[in-house]
Amino acid sequence: MNTNKVLAFSIAACFCLSVAFNQAVCARRPITITQRQEALQRDISKDQKTMELTKKEADGLRDDMNDIASKITKMKSKNGGKLSYSDEGKIEKDLNDVSLKIKKLELKKRVESR
Numbered sequence: 357m358n359t360n361k362v363l364a365f366s367i368a369a370c371f372c373l374s375v376a377f378n379q380a381v382c383a384r385r386p387i388t389i390t391q392r393q394e395a396l397q398r399d400i401s402k403d404q405k406t407m408e409l410t411k412k413e414a415d416g417l418r419d420d421m422n423d424i425a426s427k428i429t430k431m432k433s434k435n436g437g438k439l440s441y442s443d444e445g446k447i448e449k450d451l452n453d454v455s456l457k458i459k460k461l462e463l464k465k466r467v468e469s470r
Contacts, residue, residue, distance in 0.1 A: 389428070389439070389451070393451070396421060403461075408466075417454060420453075420454050424450045428443075428447060
């Protein structure tokens with residue numbers, strides 16, 4: 357009987373450790389700038405369809421995304437077709453700014469609808 361308890365505990369502990377390890381690995385998976393751009397574009401379209409963003413707000417955010425895309429093209433042309441680490445940091449900051457704008461507008465709509 358005691359052996360069964362130890363075995364059950366060992367199996368449960370291994371399961372918990374494997375789940376925790378898997379979550380840690382997945383949480384740290386890098387995302388490229390292109391993937392972030394695509395995700396933000398999807399968020400803008402989704403929020404416009406669900407009326408969390410007005411057409412004017414969505415168009416403004418798309419303009420911001422187009423400005424970032426132009427900035428990337430310009431940066432790449434000056435660096436042999438690649439972004440430098442410094443340029444990547446600048447682009448990530450710009451993408452963070454757009455992401456924050458989206459979240460602020462979403463929250464504003466939620467507060468107004470109450």
